[in-house]
Amino acid sequence: MSTDDGPAAQADGDGVDLADGVDHQVAMVMDLNKCIGCQTCTVACKSLWTEGGGRDYMYWNNVETKPGKGYPRDWEDSGGGWKDAEHTERKPGDIPEQADYGDAWSFNHEEVMYNGGDQPLRPDSDPEWGPNWDEDQGAGEYPNSYYFYLPRICNHCTHPSCVEACPRKAIYKREEDGIVLIDQERCRGYRYCVEGCPYKKVYYNATQKTSEKCIFCYPRIEGEGPDGETFAPACAEDCPPQLRLVGFLDDEQGPIHKLVEEYEVALPLHPEYQTQPNVYYIPPFAPPQHSEDGETVDVDRIPRNYLEELFGERVHDALDTIEKERDKVNRGGDSELLDMLTDTNPARKYRLEVFDDE
Amino acid sequence: MSERRAAAVGAVVVVALLLAAAVAGPTAVSARPANEIPVQSVAADEQPQRPTSETWDTVPSVSVPLTSAPSGVPNASDTSVESVRVQSAQTDERLYLRLSWADGTADRNASSPRAFLDAAAVQVPVNTSVRPPISMGSTRNLVNVWYWSADGETEELLAGGPGSTTEFDQAAVETTARYDDGRWTVVMSRPLDSDAANRTSFAVDNNVDVAFAVWNGSEMERSGRKSVSEWYYFPFGPGPQGPPYESILWAVAGLAIVGVALVTIEAVRKN
Ligand code: SF4
Ligand code: SF4
Numbered sequence A: 001m002s003t004d005d006g007p008a009a010q011a012d013g014d015g016v017d018l019a020d021g022v023d024h025q026v027a028m029v030m031d032l033n034k035c036i037g038c039q040t041c042t043v044a045c046k047s048l049w050t051e052g053g054g055r056d057y058m059y060w061n062n063v064e065t066k067p068g069k070g071y072p073r074d075w076e077d078s079g080g081g082w083k084d085a086e087h088t089e090r091k092p093g094d095i096p097e098q099a100d101y102g103d104a105w106s107f108n109h110e111e112v113m114y115n116g117g118d119q120p121l122r123p124d125s126d127p128e129w130g131p132n133w134d135e136d137q138g139a140g141e142y143p144n145s146y147y148f149y150l151p152r153i154c155n156h157c158t159h160p161s162c163v164e165a166c167p168r169k170a171i172y173k174r175e176e177d178g179i180v181l182i183d184q185e186r187c188r189g190y191r192y193c194v195e196g197c198p199y200k201k202v203y204y205n206a207t208q209k210t211s212e213k214c215i216f217c218y219p220r221i222e223g224e225g226p227d228g229e230t231f232a233p234a235c236a237e238d239c240p241p242q243l244r245l246v247g248f249l250d251d252e253q254g255p256i257h258k259l260v261e262e263y264e265v266a267l268p269l270h271p272e273y274q275t276q277p278n279v280y281y282i283p284p285f286a287p288p289q290h291s292e293d294g295e296t297v298d299v300d301r302i303p304r305n306y307l308e309e310l311f312g313e314r315v316h317d318a319l320d321t322i323e324k325e326r327d328k329v330n331r332g333g334d335s336e337l338l339d340m341l342t343d344t345n346p347a348r349k350y351r352l353e354v355f356d357d358e
Numbered sequence B: 001m002s003e004r005r006a007a008a009v010g011a012v013v014v015v016a017l018l019l020a021a022a023v024a025g026p027t028a029v030s031a032r033p034a035n036e037i038p039v040q041s042v043a044a045d046e047q048p049q050r051p052t053s054e055t056w057d058t059v060p061s062v063s064v065p066l067t068s069a070p071s072g073v074p075n076a077s078d079t080s081v082e083s084v085r086v087q088s089a090q091t092d093e094r095l096y097l098r099l100s101w102a103d104g105t106a107d108r109n110a111s112s113p114r115a116f117l118d119a120a121a122v123q124v125p126v127n128t129s130v131r132p133p134i135s136m137g138s139t140r141n142l143v144n145v146w147y148w149s150a151d152g153e154t155e156e157l158l159a160g161g162p163g164s165t166t167e168f169d170q171a172a173v174e175t176t177a178r179y180d181d182g183r184w185t186v187v188m189s190r191p192l193d194s195d196a197a198n199r200t201s202f203a204v205d206n207n208v209d210v211a212f213a214v215w216n217g218s219e220m221e222r223s224g225r226k227s228v229s230e231w232y233y234f235p236f237g238p239g240p241q242g243p244p245y246e247s248i249l250w251a252v253a254g255l256a257i258v259g260v261a262l263v264t265i266e267a268v269r270k271n
Helices: A040-049 A111-115 A161-163 A192-196 A255-262 A304-311 A314-332 A336-341 B004-026 B054-058 B243-270
Strands: A026-031 A062-066 A148-152 A171-173 A180-182 A202-205 A210-213 A243-247 A279-282 B039-041 B063-064 B083-090 B094-102 B119-125 B142-148 B152-158 B174-180 B185-190 B206-213 B232-234
Touching: A026 A255, A161 A171, A161 A192, A180 A304, A192 A202, A192 A210, A243 A255, A243 B054, A243 B119, A255 A279, A304 A314, A314 B185, A336 B243, B054 B083, B083 B206, B094 B119, B094 B206, B119 B185, B142 B185
Parallel strands: A026 A279, B039 B083
Antiparallel strands: A026 A243, A062 A148, A171 A180, A202 A210, B063 B083, B083 B094, B094 B185, B119 B142, B119 B206, B142 B152, B174 B185, B206 B232
16 A cells, blocks of 8 residues: 555644644545445434434434435525634524425325325325435436435534523533433533534434434444444445545544545535534546437536535635555555545444544 | 671581592592502402403402513514503402403414414513513522413413523413404412422512503514513502502591691681
């Protein structure tokens, strides 16, 4: 493995910006080039954490089609986050309507499966929107239409505006690993966090009368399962193409630190919200556009300016870096970067015990 | 002679007027000091816990103005309820508060992400001899908050500053609410006495501060976004503003005036 062609190294690594009072920061890198939109992650999360009890409509992990309205619908226009990088003033935000999330539909399973009816399986209600209603629609005209999948969880941000929004300090960023949690005893369901999170990753539970969110599967990473084994979050472990890396941003030996801080190819979603997410994405590549008679033409299928909208200006350099490394490998060379992006060894993809001895 | 007669008649009229003033004074001037919530004795079998009980017709009502609470939450200055009518009564055992305010919609459930409950709260100091900061007390000067919400729940909370409420294990406050014709009417009651830690006792010889808050759920009012009053008080103390003292003072003043008048008339007649 060669590192000689590495980027401007910050290998001494004090450059990692951790939140005040946080010892280490959990982080995740998702390679969007590998997501097949199978929703296994969504189901893994749902069956573990959000079945019943007022949680049916919640998807702590969701996978949405981009371009698209997302979940909840038009969340990118719902406000929240910070006005600027000073993190002193927050932007106002809205609480989405129930209709924007979609209801938890009940289906005619009974009739179709057990009573021998020949009607198609369908919701009992007559819904007009729901998660993935616009799945695979994307944008662009044939033969140059395009879309990709964007899996989303809470970003366990370094400057979480949800935490700042809570008048009761019921949400906190925990010291040992920067996971953002809601103290269910303190929460009184005011939902300032729901409107304050620009990613709309806090959900109101109308049965419990409290707000709830992704917990980064902390019992799994703490080894609370049978046999005391440590597991990565379920959305990562259960992903068929294994596109998620899980570890700590400040673990300088790990791939996450290298991809985010050194190669700068893993980027936060909507950096302009200024919460400094700790979920990072390898931006998607797509085949180039085709002319009407099917010839490949040298135009990006996914418009760069669209990717810039999602991932900020740094997306250009990130894509260029990856492209350069791919060319290098195509010419028979080595690339530490591509090795990391194609690694299949779970021990290297999930590095959750590196700070255990502290 | 006719002059004298006129003087005598005049004197009699003056005396009559003064006597009338002395007797009627305490009631006619509505001598209730500002910010007092009078507590009227009522019989328990009149069912004061019912918002519609006729006993409330006999209890004086105070119109308490409300303003937006100072708070850091978004849109804190955007509140909709401008006043609350407050009445208070007591039996031998219990203290009753009847709050009534206008609200065009009864928001009785918070069953979707944007739905919030109508609510009302009453705040009293734990240590009734010291007035705490109005915004939910302070760490050294705690308050009890009786929080009713329109889903029917009542919580009894302890607070020491904004955002610090914790619930008492068992609420001693009982609430009955009614929504009718665009108004909520809520009766809260609690035993007068309490020996539980940090629970306000009303079996005291001093005035007890009390403040009020109302939330309109359909306007997304919750938490620090609320309409609040300034401090009011229950006149449990023997202070000069208490009703018995007041009557005595009026009587003494009246008698003195009458005495002076009589002496004056006598002097005129001897003339
Ligand atoms: S993604 Fe939203 S909920 Fe999660 S930490 Fe950031 S601001 Fe808070
Ligand atoms: S399980 Fe993996 S591939 Fe499937 S939708 Fe989730 S992130 Fe994408």
